[in-house]
Amino acid sequence: MMGLAGFAALALALSACGSGDSSEETPGEDLSRTVSGGVSEWGPEQTIVPIGVQATDSAPNSTDAEGNPTSYRPENIVDDDLTTAWRIAGDSNGVQIVFDFGEVVRLTELGLVPGYAKIDPVSDVDRFEQNRRVETVVWDFADGSSVAQVFDDDPTMQTISVDVATNWARLTIHGTSEHGGRDFTAISEAEFTGRTAF
Helix, strand or coil: CCCHHHHHHHHHHHHHHHCCCCCCCECCECCCCCCCCCCCCECCCEECCCCEEEECCCCCCEECCCCCEECCCHHHHHCCCCCCCEEEECCCCCCEEEEEEEEEEEEEEEEEECCCCCECCCCCCEHHHHCECEEEEEEEECCCCEEEEECCCCCCCEEEEEEEEEEEEEEEEEEECCCCCCCEEEECEEEEEEEEEC
16 A cells, blocks of 8 residues: 555656656657647547557466466557456556547546456456556646546546546556565556547
């Protein structure tokens, strides 16, 4: 769990994110296109599905208890399947994941399932308890704004409200739990709600 010193460090990191240059390159590809155009009208609220997901690193492919191949690529976070996940070795502090929306959207809500929300169908092992779970992240956006999110230790979608026009969202992990046998950090799913421009 995160103590007082951890929250102080998070506050410092959030301040740094908010004061950064929004034209800075994001991992793997320049997704920091300037949010412009003066959008005056937005459509109805809907699920916003990223057109691309990138992470600074990922765990190598593995196998499940039955020997079937399992991948941990970043795209697993937006495949609408809780039994798949992005995963990385260790506590993952400082690791970033970038979600590219392909156009300017107005986000109203976002969040994560902060772990590997899977019960192995063969071994009956709870992968959520076995791997590390995400406790705290900072989201930042193309307009230079940032918001922190703290998670309960529960394998459900946990969201926060926002109000930001952006064409990408970048997640930075700032705290994870201890592991229960496998020293990996996992995220099963991310979710974004918002409006697209007319």
